[in-house]
Amino acid sequence: MENHAQPVSQVIANQIEQMVLDGALKPAQKIPSERQLSNRLGVSRTIVREALHALQGRGVIKTRHGQGSFVARIVPEPEDESPLMQLFFSHSRTLFDLYEVREQLEGQAAYLTAQRGTEEDFYRITQAFEAMERADPLANAELDHAFHKAIVEASHNAVLVHILASLKKLLLHSVHASVANLSHRPQVRQQIDKHHRQIYHAIINRQAQWAQKAAAAHVRHVCESIREIEKQERHIIREAITDTAAG
């Protein structure tokens, strides 16, 4: 006995929206193509498209021609090289502000994960962690991201997941934060690895307080390292200029 009280397209839209709210669909994640959904759900592509348009109207998803549909970000799309972004990051001050906020939220994510993470969550985190440990030498930034992402997503707080995803995207867009630079400095890299191990073990041992502190300390350390590097660069530039002036 199918209740045709509301159209199928609305049912589908609500279902998908619920999945986003529950965190089953992560921010910026690609959702199946219209034709795939059409097949799996046993409805026409027309209906799927109408559902997706409704979600688009609600701001839940973002559709790009030729690419697919993606879960929307909680902060409005940065718009490539928008003047706002330029302004935002022209002052490295706001970059550090971002890091300050991130420090707090990463800490909380670690705390919550240590508290409520399931065995499945821990399995995923362990995999990410071990992959990172194995590939240590070149220190792929991807793996670093994956590790933190696994932790955040295990916090079971959809809002936290969305906000941190947005923050990270903002940080990536910033020209300053070339994390690549960090990895090339041995002592910094070593400290980062140590932090990662601390965070990991605190979480799987469900030591929430510890996990929080370790995660916060980690972000703070990264931020301060960047600050340090910037200072050094400024110094080098100044020296170069004075050299030129002297010569």
Added chain:
Amino acid sequence: MENHAQPVSQVIANQIEQMVLDGALKPAQKIPSERQLSNRLGVSRTIVREALHALQGRGVIKTRHGQGSFVARIVPEPEDESPLMQLFFSHSRTLFDLYEVREQLEGQAAYLTAQRGTEEDFYRITQAFEAMERADPLANAELDHAFHKAIVEASHNAVLVHILASLKKLLLHSVHASVANLSHRPQVRQQIDKHHRQIYHAIINRQAQWAQKAAAAHVRHVCESIREIEKQERHIIREAITDTAAG
């Protein structure tokens, strides 16, 4: 030379929404049928339907099978905040996730303010605090708002200010009723006032850790009070229903 930068369905949706905002289409007014629009606009009915679904998602129109589509929204609504954020606020399940994040951020704001607040900042905070204390009886939500705002802005972290401003703005719109209710419960109100005093004194004495804990505890308390009220309301409703059934 039509730029196909954005899909036709979106163009149509925006056009119709604009007409509603301009007042060309009045609330509850019936808009032309899909087939009529299809003919007049020179596009397929499919496209018209997709546009209408988008508008439906935005809450601009309401469609009834066999009757047509009607303008729904009376309030133009600026829509300046992240739509996804609004969604998180509208579902009570994720509302608590939101509070969890806010707890952390308010805590950090208090911490930073206690640490780096200037005398001017403290003056503003003091004014807000004393105004709130004086006007205690009716417990105006505005003053509460102003007090927290003063603290956050004194944190000297632009990102934090921005995020918390967005959160609070949405909070005012969503659980406005609940907040009003909170003030009317003596013991809750008393606890809130106590928290405010703790936060205030910790900040002006530059006890950052304390300020952080007090602010976080404050938000957590508010959140749990709302949770409690919701539970009570559910209980009342259930009783009413069983009463009806019994009668």
Added chain:
DNA sequence: TCCCGAAAACTGGTAGGACCAGTGATCGAT
């Protein structure tokens, strides 16, 4: 004449096929 009920003429909802238009990966030639 008036009233009722069936039919017709609307309304939106669903289906499936065909094709266009971007995007990205694949693979072949250089």
Added chain:
DNA sequence: ATCGATCACTGGTCCTACCAGTTTTCGGGA
């Protein structure tokens, strides 16, 4: 190994047909 064309994806648009509600119409019976 590099570059470029091709191909297999993605969403965007159109069409045609049909189903399912709602309203109007209109004809036959009282």
